[in-house]
Amino acid sequence: MSLPRTGPVRSEAARLAILEATAALFAERGYEHLTIEGVAARAGVGKQTIYRWWRSKGALVAECLLEGLLFDDRLALPDTGDVRADMQAWLTTVFAVIDAEPGLVLSLLAAAAEHPEVGARLRDSLTGSASISGRLDAAIGSTTALRPGVATEQLAEALIGAVVLRALSRSSSDADDAARLVDAILGDAAD
Amino acid sequence: MSLPRTGPVRSEAARLAILEATAALFAERGYEHLTIEGVAARAGVGKQTIYRWWRSKGALVAECLLEGLLFDDRLALPDTGDVRADMQAWLTTVFAVIDAEPGLVLSLLAAAAEHPEVGARLRDSLTGSASISGRLDAAIGSTTALRPGVATEQLAEALIGAVVLRALSRSSSDADDAARLVDAILGDAAD
Known part of the structure; x- marks a missing residue:
């Protein structure tokens, strides 16, 4: 299969859509009830597209967490001066x-x-x-x-x-x- | 299937044999080349006996490590007084x-x-x-x-x-x- 010329650009858009869908579903359902199928449906991509970049639900959510996409600013360090x-x-x-x-x-x-x-x-x-x-x-x-x-x-x-x-x-x-x-x-x- | 009356005793012997076989194979081959098949053969038990107690090679080796069966005393805390x-x-x-x-x-x-x-x-x-x-x-x-x-x-x-x-x-x-x-x-x- 040859990729379309716009492949990388479209891939990045899909990647962001997947991360955003994961963060949204995480906020709605929590981790336990989040599924790769649900993320794929929300992001409008196939499951295989998700598995191309992330090998597991854990890896996908880990990326969201480390990107700061979960918990809004709740996990940010407060800064009171102390x-x-x-x-x-x-x-x-x-x-x-x-x-x-x-x-x-x-x-x-x-x-x-x-x-x-x-x-x-x-x-x-x-x-x-x-x-x-x-x-x-x-x-x-x-x-x-x-x-x-x-x-x-x-x-x-x-x-x-x-x-x-x-x-x-x-x-x-x-x-x-x-x-x-x-x-x-x-x-x-x-x- | 009914277990023989000596089941628990025989089970404990099998469990120890498995842990000892794991430790011996770990010392000989290192972690990467250790397999559940190899442990089963060395311990004289079936693979299913191992999977009855440990769900993965990682879990089995973890138990050996935490039991102090790996590395002899190498991982013990030295005690020089300082x-x-x-x-x-x-x-x-x-x-x-x-x-x-x-x-x-x-x-x-x-x-x-x-x-x-x-x-x-x-x-x-x-x-x-x-x-x-x-x-x-x-x-x-x-x-x-x-x-x-x-x-x-x-x-x-x-x-x-x-x-x-x-x-x-x-x-x-x-x-x-x-x-x-x-x-x-x-x-x-x-x-």
Whole structure:
């Protein structure tokens, strides 16, 4: 089969339609009731078009999550100027999402374990100015300062890693857990 | 089919034979070349007997890993009296294992994401006296003391979580990375 000349352009449009359909269905139904068939119907593409780019529902939803298409701004880091309070608030939200949608986070992890490209996306999402480590970097020298020289990338890894482990162990977590975790990890890194 | 009266006893023997065969084949061939067929032949059981207890090769190997049947004592925490040095040495070994056998760790994570019982085993392995948090607890008040009141369970979660994240992101790590991670997470928790 030869592709039409407009193939790449049309493909990108289809790809975006699929991601948007996934995000819309996720908002309406939640992760458990989201199906590849439903996404295909909503996006106006065939199932095979979806499987051309994503090997599983988990991989597809993982991309949406990492693109920031799910949860609107709910999972964005708050920025009140107090990095410790912001991290606690963010972790509390993340824990609530894990409790409400355990299948979502576990599928993301399974997809990251199975597909290197999802793992790479997960890693990329940890760096950059909008990321946890970016925010920790920005907090060095601020009012609720982190000590200069603090390894922010490693602290970010520790925070996200602890979240991943909570999800894997299916343990329920609340705002107190979030506070304990932030206190333990940031420790005396904050003056 | 009715089970013989000695069923449970014979089942436990078969279960142990399967775990031992898995460990032996893992040592000989590594994770990638280990197969359920090979384990069944070595243990003298049928493949269906294995699938009765474990749903995948990943789940089977995960159980061996969490039972301490792989790597002999190589993955045990060293105990030199210096908890920070011990953690660094242990993390360096773990990073080397991840580099040498990426499929092993990723399969463990995929199995933990898919099967709650594997996730629970992973969580259980984090507590107890032989665990990271147990060792951090023991280090409170020792020569290279951790501050009393330090949340050792959360610190252990952070350390293991960071390891999990490294595995998922397929990033190579060395002794320097291990040292940076331990320094960042234990921070000033050690006096």
